[in-house]
Amino acid sequence: MTDRLTGDRYVNPYTDFGFKMLFGTEMNKELLISFVNSLFDGKEVIKDLTYLNTEQLGTAETDRKAVFDVYCENEKGEKILIEMQRGEQQFFKDRSVYYSTFPIREQGRKGEWNYELKAVYVIGILNFTFYDEDSDYFHHEVKLVDINTKEVFYDKLTFMYLEMPKFNKTENELKDMFDKWLFVLRNLSKLMSRPDALQERVFTKLFEAAEIAKFSKQQYDEYEESLKTYRDWQNTIETAKMKSREEGRAEGIEVGRAEGIEVGRVEGIETGRRLERIEMARKFKASGIPADIIAQNTGLSENEISEL
Template identity: 25%
Template sequence: MGEKELTKRIVDGLDVQQANPMNDVLFKFIFGKIERKNITVDFLNAVLEPSLGHKIKGLHFLPTEQIPQSEEDKLSRLDVACELDTGEYIDVEVQVVNYHNMKRRTLYYWSQVYLMRLPSGANYNDLRPTITINILAFELLPQVEPHAMYSIYNPETHDRLNNDMELHFLELPKFVKGVQKPIREMTKMERWMAYFANRMNQSEKEELAMSEAAINSAYDATGIFLQNKEDRLKYINREMALMDYRSGLAGAEERGEKKADERYSRLIQILLSQKRMDDIGRIAADEAYRKGLYQKFHL
């Protein structure tokens, strides 16, 4: 797909209902501004209130500008960092591309916030509980549920070391596949995941906006965002970079599949010439399994 076609496809989808909330430029505009902190507070309460044990009433945003550690960070990383009124630090990360290093990446992000906020000359008792929320556009973890929280536990007694680490994962594809219920029956967190997944039709999105005031405010903020020519251009450039990446990845995978098929065909011909039928059956089964996995994870 050429640049003009990519641009047209993205621009055609530029309206409040169709705009991608996982686009980092738009996400930061909605969730990283002090004038819209009520939206951020509502989302954080939806995810964190059960583990925090209390409602978040206020927050202030922390600096998030950091030098990217790699080329990957330029495409997939977004920080919205804040300090809660009760002292905890929060780091929200949106990840749209799976580089197969997310488990270590999230530990790195968490550690940056946990350690870098410690004042010079302070002691370990001044460290604050730190929570990272990862909103993922791909599947990562083994559980079926779309939301999982990790911390440090004793594997034998299940005793938790302390409350200083929480790593939350919201896997949007699992939500899309697993939640089959009307919007009115969804929990607050499910409604937020429906918002980020962005798979509903227009009437469903209107119902979603009516069901949650903060989500309605997020849609209103999107309308404001789209009125700014410079912000629209940044959004388009970001979407084009993502689409170019996915297109290149799909092409590489297709070329890899063709090479694998060629190797498979040559091997079968050799085995046929040697009349090794048992080996042919085993290899055919392995090949069917491989293709099944390819379709499962790349469709």
């Protein structure tokens, strides 16, 4: 059996349902442990994880349309926040740092406390890129570093980002568990059978859990709804960007030509860029996307958006 919406055999992990089912349930905790350990590459070995309530992170309801998260704690009390981010945000780095503060602050103790903290890891699986100039650099590990000495100043706060569109290894090029996990995340919904390169026991469990034919009626209905939301979101964003880019560019060129001088050309291009953002915001707004999400994607203020 395949999904009647797409013909897929396996669940799409870029949907809210797929991500939470594979990595956010107690019965599939082994998958999450294997994935996280593959990221640490032997530097940290996690034996067990405890799922924590994501409401502790204080995430806004609007984030749910673009970000799915799993929040957990290892046997040493270290906090691990894993996010699947399918939508690009203008202030992505700011948002990532902001949400890292919640696992830090919740460690505070009343009364006598020496401020010792457990490590916090923020893992971002990104369905977009933020460093276009280097197509091979997709795995980022970020810590607080002393600028002069280049030494790590504080080793208990780590950000790991995976720019998934840049991972293009084929099955024959997979070398280790890290490669294999990224291959699965990038290609799972496109596969019609389990690849020969993925013979580890953990992948046996993953492909069994991900097979749509084994879903209950309720699971299948929830997945269909999640898949529709994912596709609607992707189509809305891409269509609005494409149309506004074309319209803004054309209008900007016309303004530049009318001026006939270099200043006019520059102003025309700038005007075109602004018109492009405005047109994009109008389309987002007409599609029912919240003003704060529109602001993150266009650079306009929420006040400007409300007046459109």
